[in-house]
Amino acid sequence: MDNRTSVARAQILNGIRRALRRDALSGQARQEAEARLAQPPRGPAVARANLQHADKVALFCQWAEANNATVARVAPDQVTGEVVSYLARNNLPAQAVVAPGADLDLFDWGSQTLLSLRKGRAEGSDPVSITGAFAGIAETGTLVMASGPDHPVTLNLLPDTHVVVLRESDIVGGYEDVWGRLRARYGKDGMPRTVIAITGPSRTGDIEQTIELGAHGPRRMHILVVRE
Amino acid sequence: MQSTAHDFKGNVGAALADPNLQDSLGKLKVGFSERRRQAAERLPEFEALRDRARDIKNHALANLDFYLEEFERKVTALGGQVHWAPTAEDARRIIGELCRSIGARTVAKSKSMVAEEIALNDHLEALGIAPIETDLGEYIIQLRREPPSHIIAPAVHLTKDQVADTFLEHHGKLGFTKRLTERNDLVAEARHILRQKFLDADVGLTGANFLVAETGSSMLITNEGNADLSNTLPRMHIVLASIEKVIPTLEDAAVLLRVLARSATGQESSSYTTLNTGPKRAGDLDGPEQYHVVILDNGRSSVLGTEMQDMLRCIRCGACMNHCPVYGAIGGHAYGWVYPGPIGAVLTPQLVGLEEASNLPNASTFCGRCESVCPVRIPLPSLMRHWREREFERHLTPKAVRQGLALWGFLARRPRLYRRMTALANRLLGLFGRANGRYGSLPLAGGWTRFRDFPAPEPGGTFHAQWQRRRQ
Numbered sequence: 001m002d003n004r005t006s007v008a009r010a011q012i013l014n015g016i017r018r019a020l021r022r023d024a025l026s027g028q029a030r031q032e033a034e035a036r037l038a039q040p041p042r043g044p045a046v047a048r049a050n051l052q053h054a055d056k057v058a059l060f061c062q063w064a065e066a067n068n069a070t071v072a073r074v075a076p077d078q079v080t081g082e083v084v085s086y087l088a089r090n091n092l093p094a095q096a097v098v099a100p101g102a103d104l105d106l107f108d109w110g111s112q113t114l115l116s117l118r119k120g121r122a123e124g125s126d127p128v129s130i131t132g133a134f135a136g137i138a139e140t141g142t143l144v145m146a147s148g149p150d151h152p153v154t155l156n157l158l159p160d161t162h163v164v165v166l167r168e169s170d171i172v173g174g175y176e177d178v179w180g181r182l183r184a185r186y187g188k189d190g191m192p193r194t195v196i197a198i199t200g201p202s203r204t205g206d207i208e209q210t211i212e213l214g215a216h217g218p219r220r221m222h223i224l225v226v227r228e
Numbered sequence: 229m230q231s232t233a234h235d236f237k238g239n240v241g242a243a244l245a246d247p248n249l250q251d252s253l254g255k256l257k258v259g260f261s262e263r264r265r266q267a268a269e270r271l272p273e274f275e276a277l278r279d280r281a282r283d284i285k286n287h288a289l290a291n292l293d294f295y296l297e298e299f300e301r302k303v304t305a306l307g308g309q310v311h312w313a314p315t316a317e318d319a320r321r322i323i324g325e326l327c328r329s330i331g332a333r334t335v336a337k338s339k340s341m342v343a344e345e346i347a348l349n350d351h352l353e354a355l356g357i358a359p360i361e362t363d364l365g366e367y368i369i370q371l372r373r374e375p376p377s378h379i380i381a382p383a384v385h386l387t388k389d390q391v392a393d394t395f396l397e398h399h400g401k402l403g404f405t406k407r408l409t410e411r412n413d414l415v416a417e418a419r420h421i422l423r424q425k426f427l428d429a430d431v432g433l434t435g436a437n438f439l440v441a442e443t444g445s446s447m448l449i450t451n452e453g454n455a456d457l458s459n460t461l462p463r464m465h466i467v468l469a470s471i472e473k474v475i476p477t478l479e480d481a482a483v484l485l486r487v488l489a490r491s492a493t494g495q496e497s498s499s500y501t502t503l504n505t506g507p508k509r510a511g512d513l514d515g516p517e518q519y520h521v522v523i524l525d526n527g528r529s530s531v532l533g534t535e536m537q538d539m540l541r542c543i544r545c546g547a548c549m550n551h552c553p554v555y556g557a558i559g560g561h562a563y564g565w566v567y568p569g570p571i572g573a574v575l576t577p578q579l580v581g582l583e584e585a586s587n588l589p590n591a592s593t594f595c596g597r598c599e600s601v602c603p604v605r606i607p608l609p610s611l612m613r614h615w616r617e618r619e620f621e622r623h624l625t626p627k628a629v630r631q632g633l634a635l636w637g638f639l640a641r642r643p644r645l646y647r648r649m650t651a652l653a654n655r656l657l658g659l660f661g662r663a664n665g666r667y668g669s670l671p672l673a674g675g676w677t678r679f680r681d682f683p684a685p686e687p688g689g690t691f692h693a694q695w696q697r698r699r700q
Contacts, residue, residue: 008312012471012525015314016293019532025294033291036476037298037442043284043483044276063496100513121513124427140497149511153460157453175482182478189305191443191505193515194460199497202453204415206365206381208252208388209259212415215364216422217453217500 042176049139049173056138060171061225063141067200068213069221076226079107083130083163084115086222092161096128097121101150103132104165121152122159129159129218135178136171136225140199143223144178146186147194156196162218167226229347229375231580233564236587243558252385253559256378260550263494264601271490281487282605284480285541288472289532295441295474296523302444306506308519316346319524323348323433323466324355326520330464332357332430338448338455339363340435341379341544342468342524344566345579348433359433360425362454364418371398377560379567380492380546385559388414422454432458432516436469437543438484439521442477445503446521449488453500465504465516470524472540484543487603492545527579535614539574541604548598548608554591563588570598570608577615586624589615650690658685 017023025033049059061071074082087094095116098104109117122129134146143164147153156162172178175197186192202217213219232239243249268274288295300310311326313319319342327335335352337343337359349359349370361370365383369376371394376382383391391414396407399417408414434455436446446467448455459465475481489495508515531537549555549569560568565585567575573588589612598608619625625633639646661667661684669677676682688694 005312008314008318011314012312012523012529013293013296015525015529016296016471016532019529019534020290020292021533025291029291030294033294033476036287040442040477040479042479043280043486044273046271046273046486048271067496067499124423142497142501147512147515148509149513152513153456154514157456157460175485176479179478179482189302191306191445191503193504193506193509193512194456195445195503195505196456197497197501199499199501201499203451203499204364205451205493206363206368206383207386207391207411207414209255209381209384210411212412214419215415215452215454216362216419216426216457 046139046174056173057168057171057225060136060138060141064200064223067141069141069200069223071223071225073225073227076107079165079224079226080109080112082224084112086163087128090220093127096130096163097126097155097159099131099151099155101132104130122154124158126159128161128163129155130163130165131155133164133166133170135181136166137174137178137197138171139174142197142199145196145198146182146192148192153194153196156198157217160214160218161220161222164221164223165226166223168228229344229566231565231584233576233580233585233588236562236564236591239562239564240558243562248387248390249385249559252387253556256384256550257556260493264491264547264550267490267494267496274490277483277486278603278605280483281603282541284475284483285604288475289537289540292471292474292532295476296471298441299439299444299474303506303521306444308444308506308521311520311522313522313524316526319346319468319522320348320351322522323468324351326464326466327352327357327431328355330430334358334360334425334429335431335433336426336429336458336462337361338434338450338458339366339382340468341566342435342470343433344376345526346524360429362422362426362458363452364415367418367422368394375561375566377568378546378549379544385561426457426461429462431464431466432462433466433468434458436467436473438481439469439474440478440481440503441474443505445505447481448502448504449498449500451499456500456502459504459516460514463516464518464520467521468524469521470526471528488543488545491547491601491603531578536578536611538606539578539611541606542571543604545603547601547603551597551601553593553595574608574611574615582615582619582622583624586619647692651693654685654690658687
């Protein structure tokens with residue numbers, strides 16, 4: 001830290017302490033704050049998503065559709081067929097950029113001879129992306145994407161159409177359940193660079209407060225919820 | 229931006245006479261507030277979540293130094309860098325230096341009110357760096373060289389036709405020479421033009437809705453996805469956030485998320501809620517090489533521990549302005565600086581000085597709708613009242629108002645004289661106005677009667693007189 005930075009830092013932190021009429025946090029107050037970081041207390045529970053797992057899946061699908069995504073509930077052996085069929089139904093090209101991770105390799109892409117796939121990050125010209133998801137949130141029909149070598153962030157954003165393959169077992173009740181899964185998977189000090197919670201396609205209400213889809217991100221989002 | 233808050237009354241006159249603005253405001257009044265009401269009703273826990281949201285922000289403010297240091301520690305551990313900016317000038321300098329360090333020519337900006345507060349765009353332009361606003365509303369007003377008129381809907385003052393004219397004027401030279409009439413065509417044209425700018429930008433600059441101390445993450449919420457493109461495509465990501473944005477944990481963020489979108493637009497959830505933590509990792513195929521967080525104070529720390537501290541709980545949802553009858557009549561520009569509406573009437577005197585902005589906390593009937601919808605329960609009318617008291621204490625109140633209050637104070641301390649004077653006024657007003665029940669003009673009350681009649685007193689004498697009779 002150069003000198004100017006440390007002076008500015010001290011100026012702000014000391015200004016806060018002066019205003020709060022105390023020194024740096026110590027004693028019991030510090031212990032309480034540290035405990036809060038170590039064991040974060042949850043806020044009021046939201047009853048809506050406190051359901052049996054099958055009902056959580058149904059609630060997820062309901063809210064995802066309410067937020068302008070489309071949903072297909074499929075068996076594992078129907079995944080690739082549904083992707084091809086979805087693209088055809090919507091007059092979209094049978095070509096897509098796919099998340100590099102091994103998750104999607106479980107499905108039989110080889111049987112879809114008309115579908116042309118490339119693994120990698122998305123470029124501005126890619127019309128369709130296909131990815132998995134870290135989790136789905138039943139409370140609001142939200143998908144959670146954790147970035148990494150297996151899931152470049154651009155796949156969520158650049159193509160006009162985003163096809164997401166979500167396993168039923170990855171659907172949870174609320175955000176708090178996702179945080180728990182993130183800590184379990186990445187450790188408490190290892191957040192992925194980007195965690196994006198996506199609810200439906202990109203949209204804007206900036207012209208006369210009327211919602212238009214496809215502002216900067218995908219115009220269409222199709223979610224395949226896979227039975228297990 | 230240069231404040232015109234001192235000329236609030238002039239601004240109001242212009243706003244009331246602007247037919248396009250009045251047209252747009254008519255749509256605002258029914259849109260956001262009705263959708264918020266429905267969203268709140270759909271969630272039985274909404275009021276309990278508001279209480280919790282208030283408590284979380286109060287806790288964070290009481291331990292602000294601790295959580296800011298924790299946040300810094302986490303950011304640094306994951307390869308990012310935190311910069312501290314006591315003043316707006318410090319923040320501008322730091323961001324300018326960061327841009328220059330990689331020879332940046334363009335900056336893709338995602339909507340940030342703090343960037344407006346420090347007038348960042350002017351500074352970048354002076355350095356020869358082009359800032360490109362990428363939120364659609366911000367993009368529209370950048371083309372028109374206007375400030376935002378609402379904190380979440382910056383172009384809410386414009387009609388579709390005005391946007392169409394603006395696009396034709398500015399996109400014509402890029403080959404888009406057709407005047408568009410449909411909203412989706414306007415959105416598509418802006419998307420097309422901005423997509424290339426995203427791909428070309430050297431720096432992505434975003435604000436932050438929250439800074440999470442537990443993980444060192446900045447949290448950003450948008451509907452368009454522009455913040456995500458800003459933090460993923462350019463080589464450097466700069467987050468600009470003020471000190472009060474820090475909250476302890478992800479669990480706290482979950483509570484605040486549940487009240488934020490519902491209060492703002494009535495959505496169950498915004499389309500994109502993003503946690504960014506540090507730069508691109510080993511093996512990542514995209515993401516910025518550098519990640520910087522600039523933390524701005526700009527006078528906020530001095531509000532801590534005072535009767536005004538509650539203003540720092542604000543999470544910038546815009547509900548107070550969506551429900552304010554004054555904002556609904558005059559729009560955001562009339563407030564004369566960056567933050568409009570009730571929260572602007574409270575923040576602006578703090579950030580630009582009470583001398584400049586003393587009109588704003590007076591522009592309220594204290595109807596209380598703002599407080600009743602605030603997701604973190606900021607007592608906005610009380611805070612405006614505190615400013616009025618300070619204004620009076622510091623002798624900033626106009627002479628006529630001071631003299632009027634002094635006269636009223638004189639009478640109010642002499643109850644018998646007060647009763648006699650009010651009874652006399654009541655009789656006189658009744659005598660001349662009872663025939664048609666109202667006055668079209670009155671001496672000393674021209675400001676009132678120019679726009680509406682003044683009611684004549686009902687028969688039966690003053691309140692005091694009626695009360696006396698009733699008790700007998």
